[in-house]
Amino acid sequence: DTAVSQTPKYLVTQMGNDKSIKCEQNLGHDTMYWYKQDSKKFLKIMFSYNNKELIINETVPNRFSPKSPDKAHLNLHINSLELGDSAVYFCASSRWGLSYNEQFFGPGTRLTVL
Amino acid sequence: AQTVTQSQPEMSVQEAETVTLSCTYDTSESDYYLFWYKQPPSRQMILVIRQEAYKQQNATENRFSVNFQKAAKSFSLKISDSQLGDAAMYFCAYRSSPLTQGGSEKLVFGKGTKLTVNP
Incomplete structure (x- = not known):
């Protein structure tokens, strides 16, 4: 059973389009995250949700809108895609507040904007 | 804000050797x-x-161990008996304690070190 899954794994699209990436976790965690890994492999937090509430928003353009319909899902919608949005997007989950909680990562979605 | 620095963009090691x-x-x-x-x-x-x-x-997990120097704010990873399957990017990451007021549970990553294992 996959702990954290993302769909799609690869996404190729044109500039200006709108696209969504879906994330689901079956670990019973209450906190989910989106990270962006750029072309130089640098990983940075974008958003975090705890119990469906946004708790971290790291100066991400308004074109990015996360949505958490329930604790097990965190989707990322991107409007008006730009070339600079090309990256690998990772979803992760953990249990909030535990001192030793590990973040489990999904397999990543490689987004290519042409 | 917290920052993490990995000063070695790339490292290489011979199979069965140790690398830090x-x-x-x-x-x-x-x-x-x-x-x-x-x-x-x-x-x-x-x-x-x-x-x-x-x-x-210091934490240890099989062939992997760390050298944690809190005063120096250093956290190095030692891989013993390196195997071909260890070849990868390695990222160091920091997370605040959940007990820290205003602390965030986000991971702050370094830029990574690409490890090559030579047979």
């Missing part, structure tokens, strides 16, 4: 957690080892 990857961090917090993640070509992020700042004993 460096990581330093900057924080004003006294309680926090440090992690090493491995990212093989499959791009899956895999937790290698973790350390709680309040523990003086």
Whole structure:
């Protein structure tokens, strides 16, 4: 059973389009995250949700809108895609507040904007 | 804000030898957690080892161990008996303690070290 899954794994699209990436976790965690890994492999937090509430928003353009319909899902919608949005997007989950909680990562979605 | 620095963009090691990857961090917090993640070509992020700042004993997981120097804000990863499957990007990461007021559970990553294992 996959702990954290993302769909799609690869996404190729044109500039200006709108696209969504879906994330689901079956670990019973209450906190989910989106990270962006750029072309130089640098990983940075974008958003975090705890119990469906946004708790971290790291100066991400308004074109990015996360949505958490329930604790097990965190989707990322991107409007008006730009070339600079090309990256690998990772979803992760953990249990909030535990001192030793590990973040489990999904397999990543490689987004290519042409 | 916390920062994590990995000063070695690339490292190489011979199979069966030992290699140490460096990581330093900057924080004003006294309680926090440090992690090493491995990212093989499959791009899956895999937790290698973790350390709680309040523990003086260095963490060990089989062939992987850390040298945690809290005063120096240093957290290096030692891989013993290197294997071909250890070839990957290695990321050092910092996370605040959930008990820290205003602390965030986000991971702050270094820029990574690409490890090559030569047969």
